[in-house]
Amino acid sequence: MRRRNFLAAAGASLLAGCSRIGDTQWFGKLVEGADNWHRGLHRALGFGRITMAPEFTRADLSPDFRGNGSLTVDSDAYRAAEAAGFADWRLEVTGLVDAPLSLSMDDIRALPQRTQITRHDCVEGWSAIGEWTGPQLSHLLHAAGVQPEANYVVFRCADLYNGRPYYESCDMDDALHPQTIVAHQLNGEPLPVKNGAPLRMRIERQLGYKHAKYLTGIELVASLDHIAGGKGGYWEDAAGYQWYAGI
């Protein structure tokens, strides 16, 4: 039937056209704009209050909190650190700060702690609920003294994924958010290796790939342009995932 042939041809050209449009630079710009619109809407819909991710009770905890992405760090240094119970792990706070910090695990545990039971949403679509404990990132940032030129916080990780160092970043709004913590415990126990031992970020208003694991450094920067691929994170650089992962 000619009509069917026409429809099939129209469908095929739509598909081919979309795949080609998806690769163009102007489409990328358009999506970046839409990404920012979503972020603006998410903030505006709070009408001035700080929007909070829902928190749950211990009855809601997932029986096993799935590990995804890197499930360990493939290096002798990490294996040695793991064998030593991560006693000598250090977290550096650097970049546009008045006083760079180098914190031990004891330093981190000595800070005021926040415990929150939240739902972790992977970009793939699944969710798991876990109880996370650690100091608020805002505490660390205040202690280091953030300089006014700082616009982003970059999270440096010990793991390589497909041979490249994993990293992530967020804006100051998410960095200073009360639910953004440097977690060292999951469900009341030290972080399991598959979930990012000994330290990982929790940035609860964004998807899972933002929650950097095996955390070694926190760096304040004015721009993300000159860090790795320049898109603000491993998945953003490697596969074009959206930098604002609140969608």
Next chain:
Amino acid sequence: MSRPRKRHALSTRLWHWVNALAVILLFMSGLNISNAHPRLYWGQAGFARAEAWLELPRFPGWATIPNYYSLSGARDWHVLFSLVLGFSLLAFMVAALINRHMQRDIFARAREWSPGNIWRDIVEHLRFNFDHGGGKYNILQKIAYSGVILVLLPLMILTGIVMSPGGEAALPFLTDLFGGRQSARSIHFLAAWGLCLFFFVHVALVLVSAPIRQLRDMITGGRDDAAA
């Protein structure tokens, strides 16, 4: 009095085509997103096969945007056209309330809901007689159009907000309304297929009822000669 009334207002026609484009692109990029984790759950959380209420098939490349598996590429289309869908629907609703298209043509009167009237309408449809009844649309059309405009499209938008961690934080009551994030995800998937079903029935009925005139009227506006 100078110009004859159009069968379809400009706002209706603009929205119809913008929405058609957005729904097609969102549906097909949505099938690509579904391929990333093809299982559905009820409640807040879930990732194991044992927790799923439905295991989905892998949707083939000819049905997805892009036409190969790319979660980030599909999300780009979704991120962009979710805004187009949401804001164009809002604009259409405001326009249709102001020009009274909604009250006059979309909302069904109480008497139209009588089983006798609905039954008569089904019989007329089966006889391929689509020009009957007093108003612009018959009761089956009103059910279908209001189902899409007032139920399915708003459901897609609201469940989409629940699935966005940033949107959920802004409007947390929505998550409870749908019974959790994974429930919202399941409803999003089901409502998408509801829209798909509407799309094919809608196109099929246009094709069997003066397709050239119907298409032309939805582009140019046509002449309002049916209604009083």
